[in-house]
Amino acid sequence: MKTVFQRTPTLKNCKTHYCPGCGHGIAHRLVAEAIDELDIRGKTIGIAPVGCAVLAYDYLDVDMVEVAHGRAPAVATGMKRTNPDKIIFSYQGDGDLAAIGTAEIIHAAHRGEHITVIFINNAVFGMTGGQMAPTTIVGQKTATTPKGRNITTEGHPLKVSELIASLPGAVFVERVSVSNPAQIRKAKKAIKHAFELQLNKTAGLAFVEVLSPCPTYWRMSPVKAMEWIEDEMTKVFPLGRLKDVE
Amino acid sequence: MSERVLICGNEAMGEAAVMAGVDAYFGYPITPQNEFTAYMAKRMPEEGRIFLQTESELAAINMVYGASATGKRAMTSSSSPGISLMQEGISYLAGAELPAVVVNVMRGGPGLGNIAPSQGDYFQATRGGGHGDYRTIAIGPSTVQELIDYMQLAFELADEYRTPVTILADGILGQMMEPVTFRKRKPRKLPPKDWALTGAEGRGQNIVRSLWLKEGALENHNYKLQEKYKKIEKNEVICEQYAVDDAEIVLVAYGVAARMVKAAVIKARKHGIKAGWIRPVTLWPFPTEQISKAAEDFKIFLTVEMSLGQMVDDVKLAVEGKCPVLFYGRPGGGIPGPEQILEKIKQLSITPKATAIKS
Ligand code: SF4
Numbered sequence: 001m002k003t004v005f006q007r008t009p010t011l012k013n014c015k016t017h018y019c020p021g022c023g024h025g026i027a028h029r030l031v032a033e034a035i036d037e038l039d040i041r042g043k044t045i046g047i048a049p050v051g052c053a054v055l056a057y058d059y060l061d062v063d064m065v066e067v068a069h070g071r072a073p074a075v076a077t078g079m080k081r082t083n084p085d086k087i088i089f090s091y092q093g094d095g096d097l098a099a100i101g102t103a104e105i106i107h108a109a110h111r112g113e114h115i116t117v118i119f120i121n122n123a124v125f126g127m128t129g130g131q132m133a134p135t136t137i138v139g140q141k142t143a144t145t146p147k148g149r150n151i152t153t154e155g156h157p158l159k160v161s162e163l164i165a166s167l168p169g170a171v172f173v174e175r176v177s178v179s180n181p182a183q184i185r186k187a188k189k190a191i192k193h194a195f196e197l198q199l200n201k202t203a204g205l206a207f208v209e210v211l212s213p214c215p216t217y218w219r220m221s222p223v224k225a226m227e228w229i230e231d232e233m234t235k236v237f238p239l240g241r242l243k244d245v246e
Numbered sequence: 247m248s249e250r251v252l253i254c255g256n257e258a259m260g261e262a263a264v265m266a267g268v269d270a271y272f273g274y275p276i277t278p279q280n281e282f283t284a285y286m287a288k289r290m291p292e293e294g295r296i297f298l299q300t301e302s303e304l305a306a307i308n309m310v311y312g313a314s315a316t317g318k319r320a321m322t323s324s325s326s327p328g329i330s331l332m333q334e335g336i337s338y339l340a341g342a343e344l345p346a347v348v349v350n351v352m353r354g355g356p357g358l359g360n361i362a363p364s365q366g367d368y369f370q371a372t373r374g375g376g377h378g379d380y381r382t383i384a385i386g387p388s389t390v391q392e393l394i395d396y397m398q399l400a401f402e403l404a405d406e407y408r409t410p411v412t413i414l415a416d417g418i419l420g421q422m423m424e425p426v427t428f429r430k431r432k433p434r435k436l437p438p439k440d441w442a443l444t445g446a447e448g449r450g451q452n453i454v455r456s457l458w459l460k461e462g463a464l465e466n467h468n469y470k471l472q473e474k475y476k477k478i479e480k481n482e483v484i485c486e487q488y489a490v491d492d493a494e495i496v497l498v499a500y501g502v503a504a505r506m507v508k509a510a511v512i513k514a515r516k517h518g519i520k521a522g523w524i525r526p527v528t529l530w531p532f533p534t535e536q537i538s539k540a541a542e543d544f545k546i547f548l549t550v551e552m553s554l555g556q557m558v559d560d561v562k563l564a565v566e567g568k569c570p571v572l573f574y575g576r577p578g579g580g581i582p583g584p585e586q587i588l589e590k591i592k593q594l595s596i597t598p599k600a601t602a603i604k605s
Contacts, residue, residue: 042447078312
């Protein structure tokens with residue numbers, strides 16, 4: 001019998017702690033597939049965030065470090081500068097990267113660090129119980145915006161990819177989603193490309209924003225959550241390539 | 247470089263770190279340690295090593311964390327307010343058991359304080375400083391030569407025990423020029439860094455972490471750290487003493503304050519006052535045993551600091567009420583000069599012992 005699909009070796013064969021319908025599992029798989037297809041497991045070092053994906057090293061079979069909330073791009077800088085031949089990536093959520101860690105990501109991009117950043121945007125703080133994130137969309141109800149996000153008190157959602165794309169140090173910025181198989185295939189391409197650029201020593205930071213469902217704190221079924229990404233989230237965070245080399 | 251050269255403390259530390267094999271320096275400007283950062287900006291590229299001016303002290307300590315996690319020797323330097331910002335990272339370094347050298351050229355505080363020399367960060371350096379149950383090694387040199395001599399040791403202690411090490415200097419030491427010799431000690435035998443993140447080529451995955459969620463796991467991790475700290479306390483204390491045996495008054499001071507104390511004690515002896523001194527070089531581990539031993543015969547202890555009294559707590563803990571422990575110090579850039587200290591010694595020498603105990 002011909003094998004048409006199998007678990008990629010860098011993704012460990014285990015159950016995750018993620019909620020049913022969470023997008024982290026898909027994003028992990030895409031990262032693992034990119035690493036295996038490029039055959040870079042032996043020289044890749046990953047950085048786990050503080051947030052739901054803090055235990056990413058339990059699922060991704062590469063050397064990994066866990067760091068303080070939001071500081072991953074600084075840690076990645078320390079790693080890449082001293083190990084230019086290693087492939088360094090950070091995997092960060094929207095609390096980690098878009099709230100507490102804005103200085104670190106902006107300056108890593110600004111310096112053009114040769115690293116790959118996978119940014120999971122699910123418009124909410126997951127691990128701490130569904131509070132507002134900088135990426136929470138207007139009107140979205142969270143634990144800390146019980147009446148929905150209000151622009152006069154909480155401001156507009158932060159469009160991180162657009163911000164990063166405006167910096168000359170970022171060479172590749174794309175926003176993708178894991179809301180249906182076609183989008184997942186595009187997401188995979190973007191993630192792989194973001195690793196490839198680093199592998200090819202393309203000077204600059206490669207950034208992929210992944211719109212990802214959090215059914216638990218969106219208080220939706222997994223299916224409804226996928227629909228919400230397509231119907232609501234992509235209106236605020238349009239998908240597509242914002243920037244690439246050449 | 248074995249001839250005598252005239253150099254300021256900040257630059258001397260930079261060259262000593264280069265000699266000690268530092269692979270990467272990450273730093274953010276702050277007075278009074280800027281000569282250090284500037285020196286590294288020039289010197290590290292000459293050696294083909296990494297220098298980076300960071301966007302903040304938070305970033306600096308986390309870059310150190312990243313480089314160290316891959317097994318490289320990494321360091322940063324700053325001054326008091328910057329070191330406060332680094333405390334998060336230092337706690338993570340301690341938790342994840344990563345080596346690092348952090349230089350604090352102390353200035354006056356609290357808050358923005360001033361840029362004058364101070365010893366106000368003793369508590370922060372010796373108690374851990376950040377959150378959680380941990381200690382960091384703290385070394386308090388008192389001359390530019392010692393800034394050089396203890397730099398290699400700092401890196402070796404960091405590597406051996408997988409822990410951050412602080413060098414606690416101050417604005418005077420950082421700025422002043424002294425003739426020094428750059429000399430390399432025989433390196434310590436160090437354990438291999440088989441925990442380092444180098445890419446999992448041909449081996450299982452390495453993980454560097456400080457999160458322990460399983461029941462009892464963090465408790466056990468803390469016991470393991472504690473065991474390491476006990477070992478450091480047993481093996482790594484450095485302390486200097488002078489004329490303590492027959493002394494009636496023993497002064498305790500570290501860093502630049504110890505130099506004032508030495509001058510005062512020598513003058514006191516000339517006046518026929520039986521004074522001596524103890525100088526902790528490692529502030530943590532603290533020379534508790536040495537001070538406790540000195541307190542076995544009755545003496546008056548006088549702790550002198552460029553603060554309103556921090557190390558004096560450790561002296562009291564070491565003396566355990568066996569002798570009176572008094573304090574003299576000046577905060578916020580004030581320097582307790584030899585003449586002022588001598589005055590204190592003279593007052594104590596005419597104080598009847600019974601009164602001294604009460605005071
Ligand atoms: S809380 Fe949300 S992001 Fe976190 S694991 Fe559950 S579904 Fe995923």
